[in-house]
Amino acid sequence: DIQMTQSPSSLSAYVGDRVMISCRASQSIGIYLNWYQQKPGKVPKLLIYGASNLQSGVPSRFSGSGSGTDFTLTISSLQPEDFATYYCQQSYTTPQNTFGQGTKLEIK
């Protein structure tokens, strides 16, 4: 099974900051990497698919990069509504799409 490891597990930042969250796969997954955002009490929301494709309706301050085993989600200028938990997910072995453990982004 492919293991997904995110870092950091939690992160504090100010509104306006540039934030980067990393995700590493235990083996090469090409660009089959997705990013989700989840707010408390809500279902997850797809932000990025195929490593760098912005899902329709998602603000352009979100971007994704990487290939192979190392990926990054970047938020260029944090907004108050961006404080949430972020998950990476590999879809290389779809439909067995495993998640990372999550990164909780909190307000500093």
Added chain:
Amino acid sequence: EVQLLESGGGLVQPGGSLRLSCVASGFTFSSYPMTWVRQAPGKGLEWVSAISGTGAGTYYAGSVKGRFTISRDNSKNTVFLQMNNLRAEDTAVYYCANTAMMTFGGVIVPSDYWGQGTLVTVSS
């Protein structure tokens, strides 16, 4: 509008069984694989199981393999998760989801549809 409506959650004793159902609408159900994802209280997302559009292919996380069975009835736009020999660590909100990444002409067309979840509590 796509809708996914789960049911069947509840309180069950360790070793017991539950059957979750998820009724879908708003898309061509038989064309998409369907997935169950769970989230234990205060924890992260865990992929549990998936089934191909035809039902011929079924897939399980190691933590549930041999205890859970996924199935679907395309005539009723419904996917099921039969959970047997339940353990305390199976306590979670279970989400039914269509998160397929379909490729058409080399272009990835993502799906991002989730039910609201059904809570399964395993406790004596």
